[in-house]
Amino acid sequence: MVTCYLKYIIDPYKLSEFELYSKMWIPLVEKFGGQHHGYFLPSEGANNVAIALFSFESLATYEEYREASFHDEECLAAFAFAKETRC
Template sequence: MITCHVRYVIDPKKIVEFERYARMWIPLVEQFGGQHHGYFLPSEGANNIALALFSFPSLADYEKYRLESVNDEACQAAFKYAEQTDCVLSYERSFFRPILSSDTQ
């Protein structure tokens, strides 16, 4: 399993728009075989940082999702919404391999 951590720099005046954008992506990731762990909006501390976590069975499955999402109508609508509202200023992705309680050595 591979977990993608996305760190967003967002416009703090556009939290409502970013939340709408986030809610668009949760079912889309799941539609492409991923498991979304949610978006995390600012609370205390920095008011312009948001996070997302989602997993795919493998990096190859994630790459397949990335390739297929480019041509998906609903994904294109989500990309366009973020661009039109300018709620996402920048983002960076990191990938992690989780250790779960059920894992054995």
């Protein structure tokens, strides 16, 4: 199993946009066979950091997901949303 760790630096003025963006990815990761573990925020300290964790059965299945995400309409919409809102 491979667990991916993504660190986001969030614009504090775009929290609602980031929340929408993050919610888009949970079913998308699962659509491609992964398990999304959610988003985590620090309880103290910086308030503009979020961590996402998701796992795939193997590095090969993660790489398949990555490649497929660049061609999937829902993933492309999520990428576009992030670019448009700069969340």
